[in-house]
Amino acid sequence: MLTKKLRRLQSFLSVVSRPASHRAKQQYDVVVVGGGHAGTEAAAAAARVGAETLLVTQKIHTVGALSCNPSLGGVGKGHLVKEVDALDGLCGRAADRAGIHFSILNRRKGPAVWGPRAQLDRQRYRDFIQSELLSTPRLTVVEGSVEELLVAEPNPQKPGQHRVTGIRLENGDQQISASAVILTTGTFLSGSLFVGQTSSPGGRIGDAPSSAGLSHTLRERLGLRTGRLRTGTPPRIVKESVDFCLAKLHPADSHPTPFSFLNTHTHCKPDEQLPCYLTLTTPGVERVVRESLHLNCHIQQDAKGPRYCPSIESRVLRFPGRQHQVWLEPEGVTSDLLYPQGLSMTMPPDTQLRLIREIPPLHRAEIHTPGYGVQYDFVCPTQLSPALQVKSTQGLFLAGQINGTTGYEEAAAQGLWAGVNAARSALSMPAAALSRTESYIGVLIDDLSSRGVTEPYRMFTSRAEFRTSLRPDNADLRLTLKGFEEVGCVSSLRYKEAIRVRDTIQDAIAALQAVSLPTSTWRRRFPACNISENKASVLTAMDLLLYSDMSFDMLASEWPERLSPYAEFSQRLKIEAVYRPHCDKQKKEIERIQREESMVLPDDMDYWSLPVSLSREARETLDRVRPSTLGAATRLEGITPAAIVTLLNYVRFKERNETKAQRHKSNRKGEREEDLFATNASLQH
Numbered sequence: 001m002l003t004k005k006l007r008r009l010q011s012f013l014s015v016v017s018r019p020a021s022h023r024a025k026q027q028y029d030v031v032v033v034g035g036g037h038a039g040t041e042a043a044a045a046a047a048r049v050g051a052e053t054l055l056v057t058q059k060i061h062t063v064g065a066l067s068c069n070p071s072l073g074g075v076g077k078g079h080l081v082k083e084v085d086a087l088d089g090l091c092g093r094a095a096d097r098a099g100i101h102f103s104i105l106n107r108r109k110g111p112a113v114w115g116p117r118a119q120l121d122r123q124r125y126r127d128f129i130q131s132e133l134l135s136t137p138r139l140t141v142v143e144g145s146v147e148e149l150l151v152a153e154p155n156p157q158k159p160g161q162h163r164v165t166g167i168r169l170e171n172g173d174q175q176i177s178a179s180a181v182i183l184t185t186g187t188f189l190s191g192s193l194f195v196g197q198t199s200s201p202g203g204r205i206g207d208a209p210s211s212a213g214l215s216h217t218l219r220e221r222l223g224l225r226t227g228r229l230r231t232g233t234p235p236r237i238v239k240e241s242v243d244f245c246l247a248k249l250h251p252a253d254s255h256p257t258p259f260s261f262l263n264t265h266t267h268c269k270p271d272e273q274l275p276c277y278l279t280l281t282t283p284g285v286e287r288v289v290r291e292s293l294h295l296n297c298h299i300q301q302d303a304k305g306p307r308y309c310p311s312i313e314s315r316v317l318r319f320p321g322r323q324h325q326v327w328l329e330p331e332g333v334t335s336d337l338l339y340p341q342g343l344s345m346t347m348p349p350d351t352q353l354r355l356i357r358e359i360p361p362l363h364r365a366e367i368h369t370p371g372y373g374v375q376y377d378f379v380c381p382t383q384l385s386p387a388l389q390v391k392s393t394q395g396l397f398l399a400g401q402i403n404g405t406t407g408y409e410e411a412a413a414q415g416l417w418a419g420v421n422a423a424r425s426a427l428s429m430p431a432a433a434l435s436r437t438e439s440y441i442g443v444l445i446d447d448l449s450s451r452g453v454t455e456p457y458r459m460f461t462s463r464a465e466f467r468t469s470l471r472p473d474n475a476d477l478r479l480t481l482k483g484f485e486e487v488g489c490v491s492s493l494r495y496k497e498a499i500r501v502r503d504t505i506q507d508a509i510a511a512l513q514a515v516s517l518p519t520s521t522w523r524r525r526f527p528a529c530n531i532s533e534n535k536a537s538v539l540t541a542m543d544l545l546l547y548s549d550m551s552f553d554m555l556a557s558e559w560p561e562r563l564s565p566y567a568e569f570s571q572r573l574k575i576e577a578v579y580r581p582h583c584d585k586q587k588k589e590i591e592r593i594q595r596e597e598s599m600v601l602p603d604d605m606d607y608w609s610l611p612v613s614l615s616r617e618a619r620e621t622l623d624r625v626r627p628s629t630l631g632a633a634t635r636l637e638g639i640t641p642a643a644i645v646t647l648l649n650y651v652r653f654k655e656r657n658e659t660k661a662q663r664h665k666s667n668r669k670g671e672r673e674e675d676l677f678a679t680n681a682s683l684q685h
Contacts, residue, residue: 028054029426034184035063037408038400038415045419047139055141064129075115076459077409079440082472086479088490092259098124102256111575112471113461121332145170148213164395179426182397187376194298194373196348225380230303232344232373236337238366247277247361261476277328284358289316298346298373304455311344346373378404381448382625387421387431406456413441432487437590450632468582508566515541545577597631618643
């Protein structure tokens with residue numbers, strides 16, 4: 001234990017002793033508030049775009065901390081991690097460095113919905129994030145608590161439109177000016193911790209909540225609508241007190257799959273990975289929950305909790321009589337603690353121990369740290385633009401749990417995109433956009449800004465309409481080139497690698513299509529492939545990869561000179577072949593939707609003056625949310641197809657009138673120029 005404390009002390013001193021992390025200037029392009037997953041990605045992205053950036057956090061040594069489960073990825077969430085990495089974010093590379101148990105979830109289904117996931121070593125992950133941030137050019141990290149936002153008076157020409165000009169720190173009343181501010185306060189905005197019948201201010205155990213002045217500014221000064229959500233964390237269990245013989249062993253994948261497109265392997269070798277274990281709750285668990293409800297004030301609150309990662313109390317009340325899964329997951333290579341995923345709870349500590357010991361492998365378990373609940377304020381995300389900027393406040397961006405989401409991955413994705421757009425705003429560049437047709441990040445942001453949340457939002461593959469195109473394996477081809485050429489957040493090193501990958505895969509597909517043989521010949525060469533009788537008389541090697549019994553390596557063994565040079569992308573080529581027919585059909589659908597969805601709705605549109613065919617409910621919703629595009633309007637609750645047609649016709653009618661007016665103005669200008677020319681000619685004559 002002493003050795004571990006000394007190691008942590010050395011790590012802390014190595015971070016805070018760096019001079020660049022302490023000195024804050026009085027003026028920055030972008031200020032990021034909060035050092036969690038959203039804040040770290042936002043700060044790094046803003047600096048990569050070219051903005052002078054300041055990250056303000058309560059404690060530097062907790063920057064990048066895994067506050068809850070030490071894991072990253074999963075079904076849907078893994079897609080977000082791959083996309084963040086494709087845009088040169090941090091979390092994918094950090095997971096490859098800190099991972100101790102890698103697995104691909106959902107393997108029974110197609111590769112489009114596979115969920116790359118990794119259990120992480122807490123200390124390694126935090127060290128990597130801190131090292132990356134403190135060596136990032138144009139980025140300064142300081143300790144401090146933000147007392148309030150500095151807000152300029154509304155522009156008389158735009159009533160109600162505020163503008164953020166910086167922040168004021170609590171310690172010493174220091175004011176820092178900035179063109180853009182990103183709030184990533186997580187669960188710290190008016191946060192409260194709950195254990196049993198006791199509560200205390202805080203957003204995480206051992207840390208104070210954000211300043212009350214910040215909440216006051218958002219609600220009272222800026223007039224933002226806020227709500228209240230809740231979440232929780234399970235107790236940490238001493239590993240030596242667990243009887244693993246009574247749990248089901250779940251080993252890691254034999255060949256760990258890295259998250260980052262820059263890595264060909266993970267830091268953790270296959271034989272160094274740690275196992276996880278699965279067990280189930282018992283009737284005794286349900287009995288303890290019901291007997292202790294009167295001692296649990298958190299579960300009795302009205303604030304909504306996460307539906308897809310609920311506490312054990314919520315599970316018992318919602319699904320009485322069921323057994324629930326509990327995963328026993330390691331917290332690190334040298335850690336002596338386990339994380340019991342599925343046992344989030346907020347009952348008194350002694351009752352938590354009673355409950356845990358009702359589970360067979362935990363019948364002698366000891367609790368190191370009890371579980372607790374958190375309640376916090378969030379800002380209703382329909383008040384945000386697709387750039388994650390508050391519509392009514394220029395220069396103010398929000399990312400992470402403050403927008404009503406849950407999970408590291410959702411926070412990291414929002415943080416990166418808010419950082420990109422805050423930097424572009426500060427540098428007088430137009431906002432960048434990601435469509436839901438091209439990324440899961442686009443799906444996430446569009447869902448939040450157009451639909452809002454009533455409970456903590458979690459990403460699933462089912463939320464994306466074009467899953468076969470938005471796969472984990474092709475996130476680099478979808479986003480890295482755009483991130484470099486259009487957005488400016490991707491390094492030249494990663495861009496060159498993405499170009500190499502794209503060109504090599506294109507060459508490989510061309511080589512596969514060049515191998516063309518009669519179907520009868522394919523059957524003789526590969527009898528186990530079971531090629532259908534009704535297939536075309538001639539097939540290419542690319543066509544043959546569609547079959548589940550056919551692999552790229554089998555084809556390469558037949559044509560080594562043509563195909564062996566592309567062996568490094570054998571799995572990607574197999575996936576590309578399987579999904580290509582679906583993607584070709586989807587591409588046409590995407591193009592059609594993009595033409596219609598990208599139609600911009602004017603910021604100053606008066607929805608109350610539109611034709612009477614629009615219902616009052618639709619007018620109220622549109623006026624409140626003010627969607628930026630027609631596509632965003634289609635996903636609003638209560639907006640019917642008829643209402644969309646009305647909007648479409650109105651915008652097209654207005655565009656036609658403006659075109660006619662412009663043409664008429666141009667003609668009048670031409671006539672005046674001709675008259676002037678004739679007059680001058682007459683005078684000269």
